Amino acid sequence: MKKLSLLLGTVGGALAGYVFSNKKLRTDLKQAKDATEAAKVLGKHISKDGQSVAKEVGELAEQYHLDDRMQDGKNYVAKYYKSAKAEAEKFLGKKVKETTNVIKNAKKNVMSKMKTGKKN
Numbered sequence: 001m002k003k004l005s006l007l008l009g010t011v012g013g014a015l016a017g018y019v020f021s022n023k024k025l026r027t028d029l030k031q032a033k034d035a036t037e038a039a040k041v042l043g044k045h046i047s048k049d050g051q052s053v054a055k056e057v058g059e060l061a062e063q064y065h066l067d068d069r070m071q072d073g074k075n076y077v078a079k080y081y082k083s084a085k086a087e088a089e090k091f092l093g094k095k096v097k098e099t100t101n102v103i104k105n106a107k108k109n110v111m112s113k114m115k116t117g118k119k120n
Contacts, residue, residue, distance in 0.1 A: 018046075 019025055025045045032038035
């Protein structure tokens, strides 16, 4: 999880840097009436600058040998997924058992009250 938060922080920082360095983008964002319009403006600017951004990302990937680290990342995600899946199944299994017991008890109570003729 620490790596994911680092990645998101890096992407957010890169986007903030992009916004701060582009005066026209800042002006257009100020004029946006709502978040949807702001997203469209940002998308338009990013698509225009896409080639230069892609080139810089490629240079960063080479510099930090990200291709070599991708397999490590995939393995980490697969391991985390398996662990989370097992925990979720364990948790849901307990809740199903608890719910089944509550239903059985409620059924017994209803049946006993029906036999005795009591209401509520």
